[in-house]
Amino acid sequence: MKHILAVASGKGGVGKSTVAANLAVALANSPTLGLQNKVALIDTDFYGPSVPTLMGGGELQVDPTNEKFIPAFRHGVKYISIEFFLKEKDDPIIWRGPMFGKAITQLFGDVNWGDIDITIVDLPPGTGDAQLSLSQLVSLSGALMVTTPQEVALSDVRRAINMFKKVNVPVLGIFENMSGFKLPDGSSIDIFGAGGGQSLSEKYGIPLLGTMPIDIEIRQGGDQGVPAALSLTTETGKAFQNLAELAYAEIAINGAVPAVEINS
Secondary structure, eight states, X not given: OOEEEEEEOSSTTXXXXXXXXXXXXXXXXXXXXXXXXXXXXXXXXXXXXXXXHHHTOOOOEEOTTTOOEEOEEETTEEEEEXXXXXXXXXXXXXXXTHHHHHHHHHHHHSBOOOSOSEEEEEOOSSSSHHHHHHHHHSOOOEEEEXXXXXXXXXXXXXXXXXXXXXXXXXXXXXXXXXXXXXXXTSOEEOTTOSOHHHHHHHHHTOOEEEEEEEOHHHHHHHHHTOOGGGOSSSHHHHHHHHHHHHHHHHHHHHSOOOOOOOOO
């Protein structure tokens, strides 16, 4: 793995996992980046794993030569989630903090990832065990912050940005989700307010890499396991493609380029 980008939010319910999955798919299917089959997606949102749903299911296999897991593969992305290890899909994960580090180590180290150029890591909300474990165990190229425009989301993102600063992980960009709702007549209603992502960008000097309005296409794609980023012709698909190109450029310019090692 050459680059690892954490997708974080601080707050739940802002579409972080949806953005993470669509970003991975956009990277893998970009006609300009040349990352086909070289993108991984790791779901570390252990209490609320959603990557399998967003990606259309999938399952793990075991490589008989080394007994490592072979990740699921769809839409050009290799991916893994704790959900694949549950007896029933809706079984809860009831863990104390130390389990996070062990699980993260296994998701990176006990899987046959092959030749991966960029790995997207879907983090859970908050600034706790999962975030700390990931930053200590893996050399992160950086983090992408996902927010919605309203203050209740922005306040949690500010905390998350400050957390990443304390653990020396560069925040490479901000993405504002649910930026208004377009009506049939072409007008827009700012359901969650406006300008939140831009205000964060100006406050911290972090690039705003894009905004995304509320779009039924994104919800339908997530429910059906066919990410909206697969389309290169719709406005939504183009927006995710633009995010992929900008995020990859920020990694190349500002992010570390580690040969990934799992610290024990």
